[in-house]
Amino acid sequence: MIVYGISYTTDRFAHEVKEAHVAFATDAGVYVSGHVDDLVIERTEPTVEALTALGFRVQEAAEKAAADAERNVPGGVPYQPMITSMPGDSDAIPDDNTQAWHAIALRLADRYAGMGGQYGSVEEFVEKAQWARREVEQSSEGPTTPTFVDGYIPRSVDGVHTDIEILRQARTYGMHVIQSGPPGTGKSTSATAAHGDHLLTIACYDGMTFQDLVGQYLPVPGEAGVFRYVDGALVTAMLTGRPLLLDDFGWMPSGVQATLLPVLDHRRTLTVLDRPDEQVITAAEGFCVIINLNPGIGFGVTSPIRDRSAFELHVPVDLKAASKLGIPAGFIEVAQHLHTLADGEAANGIRRWVPSMRSLIKARDLTMVFDEHFAACAMLGECPDGEQRMKLQSLLTTELGLGIDVPEPLQARSL
Incomplete structure (x- = not known):
């Protein structure tokens, strides 16, 4: 309540x-x-x-x-x-x-x-x-799960709470959260579903700087030589008490990650010496940080950042949700086979490509516009070449009932 x-x-x-x-x-x-x-x-x-x-x-x-x-x-x-x-x-x-x-x-x-x-x-x-x-x-009303944003279906986390509920509850208590999982599993969508228009987002990249987080002087359009200080999304979120999503966090350089340490701990403060107004920013009630992390990609996340996060939520591809989103059964069966195979090989340190939720949704849309064979060819093009692509090709042919019409990566050829 x-x-x-x-x-x-x-x-x-x-x-x-x-x-x-x-x-x-x-x-x-x-x-x-x-x-x-x-x-x-x-x-x-x-x-x-x-x-x-x-x-x-x-x-x-x-x-x-x-x-x-x-x-x-x-x-x-x-x-x-x-x-x-x-x-x-x-x-x-x-x-x-x-x-x-x-x-x-x-x-x-x-x-x-x-x-x-x-x-x-x-x-x-x-x-x-x-x-x-x-x-x-x-x-x-029954077992139907409510839809919040773009067909996103909330997922159970511990058998009691949904991911939407815990993200909102974490914000209520000023907790910072890490969401980890492969690209395209719905990490950003769940954050948007939980917080709606209140959510601010920063897309991290390998060359980002301190200024990308806190703000900087920028030229005023139409006024030559005139610059104005513009707050970054981090400062804006702290001042207004809004949740902040740091997407693809693994690409943020460790030196820039250090900027967040006093923000994420009990101090909840940030010092910005270049800011012409108040230079010591204190987070307002309602501010929290959601860190989206793709394991094994980029620089990773430093130990002090992990230590300041309340918990880490693993977000895998949800194949049950895929069926509710109208994704053809054949593509779900292919994904299930590959995920089972990937789970078995992960114990030996082998990373295998598996279709993300985004890939499955694209397959659904391409099937509606073209047909299943075209969608299978597009998915095949996403998979790394070699044994993994051959395995995917075999599964697609079998599960979709393509017969001799074996899918090949999309490629334009002369007629």
Whole structure:
């Protein structure tokens, strides 16, 4: 559930959690207030208007708590509504289940005292709540998995959470994540599906510099000799509290990777001496970094960067999702054979080419425009020459039922 609320104590010497008062709203339109041992539960339909009204009640409670206490919460941050995520659906918890609501209130108080959430506005709460309600409604309709962006289908990570959920949750708690896997497996798409238009992206390359991350002076179009300082995506993301995707991170030189160290650890700061405005940048709430990594490609990722990442998520080609995306069964069978073969040879240190999700989607599209034979020829051209291409050629011929029409790499010849 998505929770928007505050926690406070009336006695400055009391235990912050055990003696806490709370005022919070949930995405199911439940409003809870009072001492953690004596809560008042109110319900309303979770419409946009109702959730907005509950959000303003939380803000009013925060203002009153600040005025009554005339002090700050731990860490020196004034009473300010916090958005956090908790397990379960509050819509399914009866009002008379005081034990469950007591546990939720204690958890909120504990997270609030530890600043374990994202300070936000009523509008942000309503937007997150609407997302949560849509996901609950879609999951209750049956086994159909919701589609978020360009046909992307969320994937289960640990049998409980989807990749979309953990990327959003990581952002809520300011965690930085590494996504690793072959090209074309959906790493960038999952980040876009999780964060939408809020996501900023930097495409890494072997010649990139510090300025590519933080910004630099650039000529003003139409004004000869006039330069203006333009912030890079890293600085923009930190200032505005937005998630940042570092794509193809393995190509970022190690010296440039070092720029990120104070950004990714507890300091969450960056110093830019050339910047004409504020030179010490502190990351706002909501900022996080997603590192996309293709193992074995480029310079790799340094140990200090790995150490500052909360976890690494391996993203393989999802052949179950491929069938839901309308990819012909023959191409999925070919991919399954090659992936099984690659897994067996990986133990001996042998890297074998396998079709990526992007390759399979291209095969689907080319089949629709031309035919399966043409799509097979195009896929064959992606595979390295030699034994691997011969194996792919044999599998394509068999699984697609091409007979004597054996695919060959696409090549224009004289008629």
